[in-house]
Amino acid sequence: MYSFTLIKKDKASSGRVGSITTPHGEITTPVFMPVGTQATVKTLSPDDLREVGAEIILSNTYHLFLRPGHGLIREFGGLHGFMNWDRPILTDSGGFQVFSLADLRKISDDGVTFQSHLDGGAKHFFTPETAVEIQEALGADIIMAFDACIPYPASRDYAGESLERTLRWAVRCREAKKDTGQALFGIVQGGMYPDLRKISAEALVDIGFDGYALGGLSVGETKPMMYEMIEASVPSLPEDKPRYLMGVGTPEDLIEGVDRGIDMFDCVMPTRNARNGTYFTSFGKVVIKNARYERDQQPIDPECGCSTCRDFSRAYLRHLLNAGEVLALRLGTIHNLFFYLNLMREIRQSLDQGRFREFKREFLAKRENKD
Amino acid sequence: MYSFTLIKKDKASSGRVGSITTPHGEITTPVFMPVGTQATVKTLSPDDLREVGAEIILSNTYHLFLRPGHGLIREFGGLHGFMNWDRPILTDSGGFQVFSLADLRKISDDGVTFQSHLDGGAKHFFTPETAVEIQEALGADIIMAFDACIPYPASRDYAGESLERTLRWAVRCREAKKDTGQALFGIVQGGMYPDLRKISAEALVDIGFDGYALGGLSVGETKPMMYEMIEASVPSLPEDKPRYLMGVGTPEDLIEGVDRGIDMFDCVMPTRNARNGTYFTSFGKVVIKNARYERDQQPIDPECGCSTCRDFSRAYLRHLLNAGEVLALRLGTIHNLFFYLNLMREIRQSLDQGRFREFKREFLAKRENKD
Numbered sequence: 001m002y003s004f005t006l007i008k009k010d011k012a013s014s015g016r017v018g019s020i021t022t023p024h025g026e027i028t029t030p031v032f033m034p035v036g037t038q039a040t041v042k043t044l045s046p047d048d049l050r051e052v053g054a055e056i057i058l059s060n061t062y063h064l065f066l067r068p069g070h071g072l073i074r075e076f077g078g079l080h081g082f083m084n085w086d087r088p089i090l091t092d093s094g095g096f097q098v099f100s101l102a103d104l105r106k107i108s109d110d111g112v113t114f115q116s117h118l119d120g121g122a123k124h125f126f127t128p129e130t131a132v133e134i135q136e137a138l139g140a141d142i143i144m145a146f147d148a149c150i151p152y153p154a155s156r157d158y159a160g161e162s163l164e165r166t167l168r169w170a171v172r173c174r175e176a177k178k179d180t181g182q183a184l185f186g187i188v189q190g191g192m193y194p195d196l197r198k199i200s201a202e203a204l205v206d207i208g209f210d211g212y213a214l215g216g217l218s219v220g221e222t223k224p225m226m227y228e229m230i231e232a233s234v235p236s237l238p239e240d241k242p243r244y245l246m247g248v249g250t251p252e253d254l255i256e257g258v259d260r261g262i263d264m265f266d267c268v269m270p271t272r273n274a275r276n277g278t279y280f281t282s283f284g285k286v287v288i289k290n291a292r293y294e295r296d297q298q299p300i301d302p303e304c305g306c307s308t309c310r311d312f313s314r315a316y317l318r319h320l321l322n323a324g325e326v327l328a329l330r331l332g333t334i335h336n337l338f339f340y341l342n343l344m345r346e347i348r349q350s351l352d353q354g355r356f357r358e359f360k361r362e363f364l365a366k367r368e369n370k371d
Numbered sequence: 372m373y374s375f376t377l378i379k380k381d382k383a384s385s386g387r388v389g390s391i392t393t394p395h396g397e398i399t400t401p402v403f404m405p406v407g408t409q410a411t412v413k414t415l416s417p418d419d420l421r422e423v424g425a426e427i428i429l430s431n432t433y434h435l436f437l438r439p440g441h442g443l444i445r446e447f448g449g450l451h452g453f454m455n456w457d458r459p460i461l462t463d464s465g466g467f468q469v470f471s472l473a474d475l476r477k478i479s480d481d482g483v484t485f486q487s488h489l490d491g492g493a494k495h496f497f498t499p500e501t502a503v504e505i506q507e508a509l510g511a512d513i514i515m516a517f518d519a520c521i522p523y524p525a526s527r528d529y530a531g532e533s534l535e536r537t538l539r540w541a542v543r544c545r546e547a548k549k550d551t552g553q554a555l556f557g558i559v560q561g562g563m564y565p566d567l568r569k570i571s572a573e574a575l576v577d578i579g580f581d582g583y584a585l586g587g588l589s590v591g592e593t594k595p596m597m598y599e600m601i602e603a604s605v606p607s608l609p610e611d612k613p614r615y616l617m618g619v620g621t622p623e624d625l626i627e628g629v630d631r632g633i634d635m636f637d638c639v640m641p642t643r644n645a646r647n648g649t650y651f652t653s654f655g656k657v658v659i660k661n662a663r664y665e666r667d668q669q670p671i672d673p674e675c676g677c678s679t680c681r682d683f684s685r686a687y688l689r690h691l692l693n694a695g696e697v698l699a700l701r702l703g704t705i706h707n708l709f710f711y712l713n714l715m716r717e718i719r720q721s722l723d724q725g726r727f728r729e730f731k732r733e734f735l736a737k738r739e740n741k742d
Contacts (some may be wrong), residue, residue, distance in 0.1 A: 038690075038691075038694045038696055039687070039690065039691075040691060040696050040698045042696065042697070042698070043697050043698060043701075044698065045682075045698060045701070045702070046682070047678075047682075067690070067693065067694055068665075068686070068690045068693075072665070072666055072686065075666060075668075076668065076684070076686070076687075082684075082686075082687055082690075083687060084682045084683055084687075294439075294443070295443055295446060297446070297447065307418075311416075311417070311418075311455045312455055313447070313453075315439070315443065315447070315453075316410070316447075316453055316454060316455070319409075319410065319438070319439040319453075320409075320410075320411060322438065322439075323409045323438055325409055325411050325413065326413070326414050326697045326700060326701075327411045327413070327414060327415065327416060329697060330414075330416070330697075330701070331416070
């Protein structure tokens with residue numbers, strides 16, 4: 001059921017257009033995946049997601065394992081049935097979350113023991129095998145190998161040891177995975193060390209996965225450093241598999257990622273910012289609580305085609321947010337996701353038409369000028 | 372632009388079917404008005420409101436006066452333009468809210484001085500004239516006279532004095548109102564004293580309004596007492612004007628109100644309960660946080676035709692609410708409002724077909740049996 005087709009390679013950049021076939025339909029790449037941590041992209045219904053043009057969403061294994069539990073979700077035919085979303089879903093492995101628990105987790109070569117952020121007392125144990133098993137119960141179209149995450153900054157020794165552990169765990173994930181029709185992606189680690197990134201990518205390709213993700217980026221490093229890590233990894237990855245830059249990023253990051261050969265992205269930025277009243281536009285950010293918007297009858301972005309910009313003014317959104325009305329959260333999320341997903345459409349189109357670098361130049365100039 | 376047409380009178384009850392023509396379209400009565408206090412029916416967009424079948428919504432003058440201010444809303448062509456709702460709107464006068472401020476307000480015959488619940492320091496002064504002026508700026512299709520509200524319980528003397536003040540204020544509202552095409556409704560007061568209710572109704576009819584509301588009910592009195600007050604007022608009101616029971620109520624209250632000749636209702640109950648996870652159904656209440664719904668794959672109400680019941684299970688709604696996901700608030704609100712508005716459709720239909728009392732009996736029996 002799963003396959004990846006490379007449709008077009010850009011001549012001027014490493015950008016490419018592709019298509020991923022999954023049990024729940026096709027995805028055209030480069031693609032941005034809205035984040036639906038708790039089996040819902042915050043504030044949006046599945047109808048809203050279709051309206052903004054979402055092709056695939058991401059959900060978080062760690063959160064769903066704790067609440068409502070993957071056993072319950074399995075009874076509903078997996079996440080698709082539970083949340084009534086009939087298009088593709090990707091789940092992460094929970095690795096990033098359990099490694100983020102700091103004092104609440106203990107790492108061994110077998111796996112990670114952690115205390116839930118919900119019921120502080122309860123101890124749980126994640127291994128590569130359980131991470132795969134839980135993701136099989138959740139039933140996502142694409143699932144992720146359980147990786148050892150590296151904080152930033154990290155010493156070369158620590159990064160190297162973590163990388164080795166991630167590779168051992170990657171093998172165990174590969175072996176544990178049943179024949180469910182789900183795709184399994186490996187995760188390139190290696191901290192901010194280009195040679196470790198290369199070693200990681202090559203070793204993962206030797207194991208063999210349906211796609212390859214770059215983990216541990218956008219964690220505090222500079223932009224040039226992030227770009228360098230992408231450039232250190234991508235050449236070692238096969239052309240005929242999708243490449244996924246995890247947890248990234250700003251509109252600029254997406255364009256720079258595509259330029260370097262990335263096919264998939266996810267990030268909470270458009271959804272989280274929307275709930276704070278920070279909106280993305282073709283000319284830069286709009287911080288709606290700013291007093292200058294108090295009586296502003298314009299939509300967030302006069303060039304935007306989303307339903308929020310069609311129906312509502314900046315002044316109304318500002319009022320809703322100031323008055324604590326949750327409608328503001330949904331309307332803002334619709335706008336920000338539409339902006340991100342529309343940007344990806346424009347990127348794909350420009351790649352198709354062989355003018356990606358031109359598009360990139362114009363897009364960046366426009367946002368710089370008016371920000 | 373404003374008119375009321377009495378279409379059908381029920382033979383077995385005082386129920387009636389009517390039609391109100393307003394500058395923003397027609398309303399068929401009996402009608403329930405969802406409450407949109409701050410220029411939004413909490414959690415819903417105008418598209419959602421159309422989907423659940425709302426014909427008219429209510430908004431609150433007191434809240435909008437304080438935030439964002441009626442001057443700002445006027446710049447947007449009134450509430451309709453500001454919130455992008457193109458169907459009828461009714462605004463209350465702010466009387467109920469300023470009288471509820473207890474220690475923060477001072478009443479004189481001229482009006483009410485009050486301190487805002489938002490900016491505790493700022494003092495404001497509402498008079499019959501300012502209440503009309505603010506409502507003219509808000510631009511609702513139906514506006515309400517500024518009334519003196521009576522707490523429950525209240526002595527006969529207090530109720531009588533308040534009633535007299537309400538009548539003097541009603542005259543001033545009538546005189547202050549400009550020729551805006553907006554309908555102005557008077558408000559029957561009189562506490563829980565049937566003879567005062569009668570005096571109030573008759574005096575208001577002498578002044579002459581486009582419709583008549585019953586205020587100060589559902590404030591803690593018993594159901595029989597509320598029904599008695601309706602029965603004491605309605606016979607003194609003209610047949611050719613709509614009758615509006617303010618702030619009421621439960622599904623049972625709506626049916627009992629219609630039975631006694633009421634045409635219009637508003638209440639926060641369906642929207643507020645939805646946000647607490649309490650859902651109205653044909654067989655009684657569903658309190659979704661109850662553990663019995665944890666793995667329940669059924670919709671809230673298998674007999675319901677709303678989009679929430681079409682798309683989502685009780686278990687999913689319970690998960691969303693437990694996880695603090697605001698999508699739960701909107702999905703629940705859609706269901707509860709659909710239930711209320713569908714009930715009104717069924718009531719109108721039963722009146723049309725001369726079988727209202729039969730419908731009432733069946734509806735009440737069904738909810739009693741399974742609650």
